[in-house]
Amino acid sequence: MSVVCVLASSQKYHIYVILIVLQNKRKDMASKSHFDKKLKIVGALITKLREERGLTQEALAEKIGTTQSGLARIESGEQNITTETLAKISGALEKNIIEVSKGGLNIEIEGGQTLSGTIETKTSKNAAVGLLCASLLNHNTTLLKQVPKIEEVNRIIEVLESIGVAVTWIGNDLEIKPPKTFSLEKMNIESAIKTRSVIMLIGPLIHHLKNFAIPYAGGCRLGSRTINPHFFALEKLGLKIKTASKQYEISTKKLKPNYIVLYESGDTVTENVLMASALIPGKTVIRFASANYQVQDVCFFLESLGVKIEGIGTTTLVVHGIEKIDQPITHFLSEDPIDSMFFIATAILTKSSLTITRCPIDFLEIELLKLEKMGFKYKILKRYKSKNGQTNLVDIKTFPSALKALPDKIESRPYPGLNIDNLPFFAVIATQAKGQTLIHDWVYEERAIYYKELDKLRADTILADPHRLYVNGPTELKGAEVVSPPALRPAAIILIGMLGATGKSILRNIYSINRGYEDIIRRLQSLGAKIKVLRDF
Numbered sequence: 001m002s003v004v005c006v007l008a009s010s011q012k013y014h015i016y017v018i019l020i021v022l023q024n025k026r027k028d029m030a031s032k033s034h035f036d037k038k039l040k041i042v043g044a045l046i047t048k049l050r051e052e053r054g055l056t057q058e059a060l061a062e063k064i065g066t067t068q069s070g071l072a073r074i075e076s077g078e079q080n081i082t083t084e085t086l087a088k089i090s091g092a093l094e095k096n097i098i099e100v101s102k103g104g105l106n107i108e109i110e111g112g113q114t115l116s117g118t119i120e121t122k123t124s125k126n127a128a129v130g131l132l133c134a135s136l137l138n139h140n141t142t143l144l145k146q147v148p149k150i151e152e153v154n155r156i157i158e159v160l161e162s163i164g165v166a167v168t169w170i171g172n173d174l175e176i177k178p179p180k181t182f183s184l185e186k187m188n189i190e191s192a193i194k195t196r197s198v199i200m201l202i203g204p205l206i207h208h209l210k211n212f213a214i215p216y217a218g219g220c221r222l223g224s225r226t227i228n229p230h231f232f233a234l235e236k237l238g239l240k241i242k243t244a245s246k247q248y249e250i251s252t253k254k255l256k257p258n259y260i261v262l263y264e265s266g267d268t269v270t271e272n273v274l275m276a277s278a279l280i281p282g283k284t285v286i287r288f289a290s291a292n293y294q295v296q297d298v299c300f301f302l303e304s305l306g307v308k309i310e311g312i313g314t315t316t317l318v319v320h321g322i323e324k325i326d327q328p329i330t331h332f333l334s335e336d337p338i339d340s341m342f343f344i345a346t347a348i349l350t351k352s353s354l355t356i357t358r359c360p361i362d363f364l365e366i367e368l369l370k371l372e373k374m375g376f377k378y379k380i381l382k383r384y385k386s387k388n389g390q391t392n393l394v395d396i397k398t399f400p401s402a403l404k405a406l407p408d409k410i411e412s413r414p415y416p417g418l419n420i421d422n423l424p425f426f427a428v429i430a431t432q433a434k435g436q437t438l439i440h441d442w443v444y445e446e447r448a449i450y451y452k453e454l455d456k457l458r459a460d461t462i463l464a465d466p467h468r469l470y471v472n473g474p475t476e477l478k479g480a481e482v483v484s485p486p487a488l489r490p491a492a493i494i495l496i497g498m499l500g501a502t503g504k505s506i507l508r509n510i511y512s513i514n515r516g517y518e519d520i521i522r523r524l525q526s527l528g529a530k531i532k533v534l535r536d537f
Helices: 032-052 057-064 068-075 083-093 125-137 151-162 196-205 228-235 267-278 293-304 337-349 365-374 423-432 447-457 488-500 520-526
Strands: 002-009 014-021 106-111 116-120 142-145 166-170 173-177 211-215 239-243 247-252 259-261 282-287 308-310 316-321 329-332 353-360 377-385 392-399 433-440 460-465 468-473 481-483 503-508 530-534
Touching: 032 068, 032 083, 057 068, 057 083, 106 488, 116 520, 125 142, 125 151, 125 173, 125 196, 125 267, 125 293, 151 166, 151 196, 196 211, 196 228, 196 247, 196 267, 228 239, 228 267, 267 282, 267 293, 267 316, 293 308, 293 329, 337 353, 337 365, 337 392, 337 423, 337 488, 365 377, 365 423, 423 433, 423 447, 423 468, 423 488, 447 460, 447 468, 447 481, 447 488, 488 503, 520 530
Parallel strands: 116 353, 142 329, 259 282, 481 503
Antiparallel strands: 002 014, 106 503, 106 530, 142 173, 166 173, 211 247, 239 247, 282 316, 308 316, 353 392, 377 392, 433 468, 460 468
16 A cells, blocks of 8 residues: 655645555545545646646646546546656646655756746736735726736635635636625635735725734744834724734724824835725825835736825825725736846856846846946847836846956845845855855845855855855855755745756755746746756655
């Protein structure tokens, strides 16, 4: 007898199924019907994933080396599935639907390959989660276009569905329909605690419920991350927030517009206050607001729904709240500058000439300027607008470049400064720059510590304190085995370092990368990267 744990997880499913595969007969199962029910669940998941990827039964059958009729029996739950077949299906669908334990997805990289080709910037993860929360303000149907299919988005969808929201994938688009009554007592706590974005549910839910609770926010492990700015700001609008042992308890009596000075210029706190004030009639002023790309996207969305907002792109927002939002809307997400920067850094580490399209240039200008001063060569090929009619885009062509360290420290700043999520890329880029580079990651308490994992690839770094890292270069990176840090951007730069390193590397447990980058393995493979997904049984 062998035991296989099948992780049935997609945008619609989040089911853990244990299949007991017997060599002779199903004697250990409670009943044949119980076993058949589990097979049908797995079959439905395979069907769902296949359709999401636009594959016919015939195409998937060819990929896994079986017949269309055989695959049809698997999808209908009429055929036993071996671990070998499940592994083939997982590989063909590029979704880790099987695992023996709670271990993560691992990849093997043959580094040192020169990449080539064109890659398109995906839409923004951070904008997507904010807009999913903001869609709850609308009593009608919201259609979000080109939503990234990533783990962070999946977690929010799971939370929304658990409280009664109807969420449907239509290709790469998401249709959201709020319920007449929200069921917060049925919230999927397991999914909620995995994402920090759950805190942004407070803003819209206060317009549906007088009293409710949400669990503590999770997300990347980056040291102490206070949510006091949310509380200080929302209390100005009439909320009362109590911190209990495992959750935040929110209550409202009379909501009112107000003049709010944010305790810190954070993205999610700005979005939370925007959503809360959108349905409070009157004028709410938000001072020291974030002007970052995801905040602007939420502003564009709310304006399309009839909420007038002054000062978009500045640190002072004036929200003219309205009584009710009830209209069907289609909204195109903006492109992700962090996704563009991932491929810029990849081009630098692999000494490759790549064309990166649909780059949101307004949120990359200071990054490109610093890289240019380091010796990075690139060319802007074309300028145009995003499908949302607001975001300025460019196509960038990179060229292999000899880099030198900047004499000044590299640090992030609120927009229009260097983006906090783009700062980690400079740590891995600096390994290829002649001289010593100082990376000052002053925002997060522990993120710079994760940069030291680059040393396993033979990088030469010195951790001065939890916020400052010196990088000496250039160094020839060598392949190694590394466990992915539990934070998205540090994990991403390890992956980039492995692409530039000579020899084979293994990166273990890449869930943190899948939280923020859609289809990243396949996209890198399309450029010539040699990456293999490892599946252990």
